[in-house]
Amino acid sequence: MLCEICKKRPVAIAFTQVINNKKTQLAVCMKCAEEKGITNPLAGLPEVFGKIVANILGEELMLGASEISKKASGRCCPKCNTSLNKFEKTGLLGCDECYHFFEKELAMLLRRIHGSNKHIGSRPRPRRIISSAKDLVKLRAELAQAISKEKFERAAELRDLLRDAEREANGKNSDRGRKA
């Protein structure tokens, strides 16, 4: 299959969008994708692509990395037996272990879909780190410092801690889930 833009090079990435029940698909080569800025879903052509579903095999071609070879698509998750080939067809992973087994591929795919592959949202309650009010003040100060020194990774971690603590505090003060 040839790229729909240049009609010369082979397809490396396919996109699908569904708006108002109309499905639009676009398959392009690596070069055109780069030229149009489609490789980063948040830059480039957001007005054209509402939903971006990346094709994992396309991603491999793009990287040209030897460690993720075409053979990888036949590898199966040891727990549920789902292969990348199957995942590509159904769009569904088989179990939580798939996330571990296909970690590299998924890290790329998730970045492609969401523009990020690092979770910064809330955590299940038993995994939250609860801090005292005093610690919170300290954390906030450290966060401000991390931001001013442009230590963004540390800042993100601190924000996570603060958010957990705040959600915990909200939960405790509420009655049947409603904010007091």
Added chain:
Amino acid sequence: MPSDRPLEFSKTTAKNLNALTKRLPHWLGNNAPHANIIISTRVRLARNLAGYKFPRTAESGELYEVIREVYSAIAPSRQLGDSIFLDMLRLAKLERKFLVERRLISPPFAAAENPAMLVVGENEYLSVMVNEEDHLRVQSIQPGLNVEEAWQQIAQLDDELGESLDYAFTDQFGYLTACPTNTGTGMRVSLFVHLPALAILEEIEKVMKKLTPAEITVRGFYGEGTEVVGNIFQISNQLTLGRTDDNIVKRMEEVGQKLVSLEDDARERLLEAQPVDLHDKVYRAAGILKYARTLSSLELLNLLSYLRLGSDLGIFKNIDRSFLNELMVTLQPAHIQKAYREMDDDRQRDVQRAHVVREKIAELF
């Protein structure tokens, strides 16, 4: 095998479903913020249990284990209060369709042939599908534009369930879901919006493009892959990873506010530019509703859209919004069929629908 034991709530499934058909969901309510344009707000969370295969891969025995685990976590829940439990395998096609119309389950869940459970909380604000694409799909519905309230309610339930259920979660990827488009927060906020003026002015596409389409998706009446009817659109966030829950809540609240102001503006322009045509549309809709002898559900939704617009613009003074919402929900095909048993073909249902509408509307004009 322990999984072959019958589920303890199976026997009461039929009774519970009937109870559901005899009452109305509370999210049809009247006095919600921006309820003239935003009919309802829904937040849903996708969650899976660690150690079990995801529902589409798992075998029957494993799916029963998941149901039992979730059942024992939910049964004592404070958040879900007087909830009812439905064994999906005990429900016929019609009853499943009823639940789709009621916005309690998704069309794929309605087609399920594997062990699955639906939990419906008091007044239908909260519900949980078990063994849909993920082990849990928890949803929270509020009337009007109210992302914050819907989020608060679901977050409390999620916290409560997270105490007794071991959710599949990693620090790197967050909540692990069957489809990578839900990974991370597993959170989808959907606004159910009525945009008749923008539709009449043919500005929907322009407006949707403006709303940064990389993170927003527009769907039809019953969700993914369904048609737009009655000028009602479902607007949802697309991205779930690398964003905090609060960000998504705030962002969708903003999107809602923006849509409200764009539709308000369109209504003003429409009223100014085409007052006669607009009144004509609205009064014709009222006329058909008042006198028609057959009404398909599609036609009803389209006419109700104009009646709703007329009511919002003050052309009709005495129409309750909850009344319009009630007609919208209770006159869908499976709802009619559940309420009037003999109605098993479209024609009979269309006649019955027109009859009910005439009776109800007679009180208004």
